[in-house]
Amino acid sequence: MGVGRIYRMLALTTREIALLVALACLYALFEGIGVGMLAPVLQYIEFGDAAPQSSSAIWTALQGFAEAIGLPITLGTLLLLAFIPIILRQFVYFAYSYYTARVQQRAATRLRSEGFAAIAHGDLAWVMHEGQGNLVSNLTAQVMRGGAAIFQFVQQISTSLLVTMYIAILLFLSWQLTAIAVVSVGLISILVRRSVTRSRRLGAETAERNNEVYTVIGERIGAIRLIKMLGQEDRETRLVTEVVRKLENVQVRIGISRGIIEVTIDPLQMLSVFGIVYVGVTYFGATLASLSLFLFILLRLNQKVKDFNVGRQMLSANIDSLVSVRDTISRAEDSRDIKSGARAFEGLSESIVFDHVGFSYQEEEGEEAVLRDVNLTVPRGSQIALVGRSGAGKSTLVDLIPRLREVTHGRVLIDGVPIAEFDLRSLRRGIGFMTQEAVLFNDTIYGNLVYGLEREPTADAVQKALERSYCLGFIEQLPHGLDTEIGDRGFRLSGGQRQRLSLARVFLEDPAIIILDEPTSALDSESEEYIQRALQSVRHEKTLIVIAHRLSTVQRADEIIVLDRGVIVEQGTHDELIELDGSYRKLFDLQIYR
Ligand SMILES: Nc1ncnc2c1ncn2[C@@H]1O[C@H](COP(=O)(O)OP(=O)(O)O)[C@@H](O)[C@H]1O
Numbered sequence: 001m002g003v004g005r006i007y008r009m010l011a012l013t014t015r016e017i018a019l020l021v022a023l024a025c026l027y028a029l030f031e032g033i034g035v036g037m038l039a040p041v042l043q044y045i046e047f048g049d050a051a052p053q054s055s056s057a058i059w060t061a062l063q064g065f066a067e068a069i070g071l072p073i074t075l076g077t078l079l080l081l082a083f084i085p086i087i088l089r090q091f092v093y094f095a096y097s098y099y100t101a102r103v104q105q106r107a108a109t110r111l112r113s114e115g116f117a118a119i120a121h122g123d124l125a126w127v128m129h130e131g132q133g134n135l136v137s138n139l140t141a142q143v144m145r146g147g148a149a150i151f152q153f154v155q156q157i158s159t160s161l162l163v164t165m166y167i168a169i170l171l172f173l174s175w176q177l178t179a180i181a182v183v184s185v186g187l188i189s190i191l192v193r194r195s196v197t198r199s200r201r202l203g204a205e206t207a208e209r210n211n212e213v214y215t216v217i218g219e220r221i222g223a224i225r226l227i228k229m230l231g232q233e234d235r236e237t238r239l240v241t242e243v244v245r246k247l248e249n250v251q252v253r254i255g256i257s258r259g260i261i262e263v264t265i266d267p268l269q270m271l272s273v274f275g276i277v278y279v280g281v282t283y284f285g286a287t288l289a290s291l292s293l294f295l296f297i298l299l300r301l302n303q304k305v306k307d308f309n310v311g312r313q314m315l316s317a318n319i320d321s322l323v324s325v326r327d328t329i330s331r332a333e334d335s336r337d338i339k340s341g342a343r344a345f346e347g348l349s350e351s352i353v354f355d356h357v358g359f360s361y362q363e364e365e366g367e368e369a370v371l372r373d374v375n376l377t378v379p380r381g382s383q384i385a386l387v388g389r390s391g392a393g394k395s396t397l398v399d400l401i402p403r404l405r406e407v408t409h410g411r412v413l414i415d416g417v418p419i420a421e422f423d424l425r426s427l428r429r430g431i432g433f434m435t436q437e438a439v440l441f442n443d444t445i446y447g448n449l450v451y452g453l454e455r456e457p458t459a460d461a462v463q464k465a466l467e468r469s470y471c472l473g474f475i476e477q478l479p480h481g482l483d484t485e486i487g488d489r490g491f492r493l494s495g496g497q498r499q500r501l502s503l504a505r506v507f508l509e510d511p512a513i514i515i516l517d518e519p520t521s522a523l524d525s526e527s528e529e530y531i532q533r534a535l536q537s538v539r540h541e542k543t544l545i546v547i548a549h550r551l552s553t554v555q556r557a558d559e560i561i562v563l564d565r566g567v568i569v570e571q572g573t574h575d576e577l578i579e580l581d582g583s584y585r586k587l588f589d590l591q592i593y594r
């Protein structure tokens with residue numbers, strides 16, 4: 001991957017990168033001065049004051065400086081002067097480290113919130129398809145590794161600056177020896193690069209395995225009740241262990257490839273050092289001072305080149321995480337193909353009409369359509385029950401109204417207006433939606449009640465909604481009433497209470513249309529009775545579409561729609577359909593409804 005692409009991938013701002021580069025340059029400068037100061041020190045040790053100064057410019061400057069502040073030139077003062085740039089360098093290094101960490105964390109935060117926004121706005125079907133584990137891992141672990149990639153990228157910049165500076169000093173000392181040094185360092189780098197290619201592959205595999213571990217563990221914890229009940233603890237543990245082992249395996253392979261680099265580099269470096277000593281002494285009559293300085297810098301150069309290569313390796317391993325996160329974000333954004341209309345949705349005055357509606361997932365691949373030629377009119381104020389076997393397409397049908405899914409054929413009209421013409425936000429706000437799983441957040445009862453409401457409801461409105469949804473009774477029993485924390489996903493409430501609370505939220509929103517997707521199928525009959533009564537209390541006032549598994553709900557409906565494999569097969573009141581003796585009768589006899 002090219003530097004340009006990596007750079008774009010990291011999404012650093014120009015200001016951030018400029019400041020980082022400036023700090024890295026300053027660091028390299030002080031490092032250079034500090035190391036350069038060793039030249040006079042070594043020469044002083046070898047020759048004393050009367051040195052045949054080769055680097056006389058440094059000496060003249062030093063002598064001038066020492067005289068000006070009234071210091072005699074001794075070994076002590078020289079060392080002291082050499083120490084000052086080192087101290088300065090460390091200050092710069094601190095600023096650099098701090099800023100790198102900040103930039104890294106800021107970028108990670110940006111990625112996470114951008115990522116979540118993309119997912120939140122993404123198409124529902126896409127989000128469901130991706131799966132919770134995968135998306136969560138993308139926004140947590142993968143982003144973290146992506147953040148590390150940013151750190152490594154910045155580190156690469158500063159390392160290359162240092163490398164350049166060291167080579168400059170070496171050239172200044174002896175260009176012939178530098179030529180030998182650069183050739184040997186270059187050869188070593190080529191060797192290292194080979195193994196980098198391998199690491200990249202392993203990096204991609206790590207990202208994949210990581211996602212797998214997240215998904216597998218997440219799924220199992222979600223299903224912990226079932227696992228316990230079926231006594232599958234050990235089996236699932238084995239399965240998880242197996243997946244984790246695969247991750248371990250990749251990690252070990254990365255370790256090995258890293259180890260091979262470390263082991264081979266050292267002897268090669270020593271070989272080049274010996275070569276330089278030999279050539280320097282034999283052919284160029286190098287002094288001890290110049291040779292030791294040369295080697296000292298060469299060792300530092302070697303270290304930096306090594307850092308650079310290892311950094312490159314880690315960068316390429318982590319960049320894959322970043323690619324995976326970016327990829328998810330862009331796919332989430334691409335999935336968002338629903339365009340909002342302009343017309344504000346202001347309620348229902350006549351009817352909802354399904355006009356030759358069809359829906360399918362992969363049309364071109366000849367898959368069977370989920371819904372076919374559905375024609376249906378839901379008059380304002382009516383209660384419609386939707387029944388049919390599991391997988392018949394009931395949920396899909398109701399999802400079409402708030403455009404959680406888009407029709408692939410035909411149109412859905414509200415008061416004669418195609419729903420695509422409505423402003424999406426106002427359309428969805430005008431529809432109360434409740435599913436089998438009451439969706440609650442870890443907050444107080446009140447917090448859940450007013451979640452997403454445009455303005456704070458009056459105490460009266462809250463009271464009325466709670467009353468109509470039969471919530472007052474149980475809320476009064478709670479220690480802190482409305483301010484009771486309900487815990488993660490509302491675990492402190494029973495299923496029926498959760499469901500009634502969701503219904504209270506729907507009532508409080510006061511939508512024109514209420515859609516309930518199997519609201520009572522997970523409830524006991526007493527809780528169901530409460531929901532029933534709650535629904536009766538809004539009869540004729542709200543338009544209600546309910547997917548039901550319970551006879552009591554279905555019987556009271558104005559009209560029952562029987563859906564089978566995406567087609568409306570029967571339609572009428574309970575008595576009419578029993579009389580008809582068809583699909584509904586069959587479902588009824590099979591005791592699908594209890
Ligand atoms: N993401 C998907 N890709 C392909 N088919 C799907 C997808 N989601 C659901 N289906 C299919 O759509 C059909 C209708 O599903 P659904 O509306 O949930 O049924 P119901 O609510 O009546 O049980 C089912 O046959 C199901 O297999």
Ligand SMILES: [Mg+2]
Pocket residue numbers: 394395396517
């Ligand atoms: Mg369903």
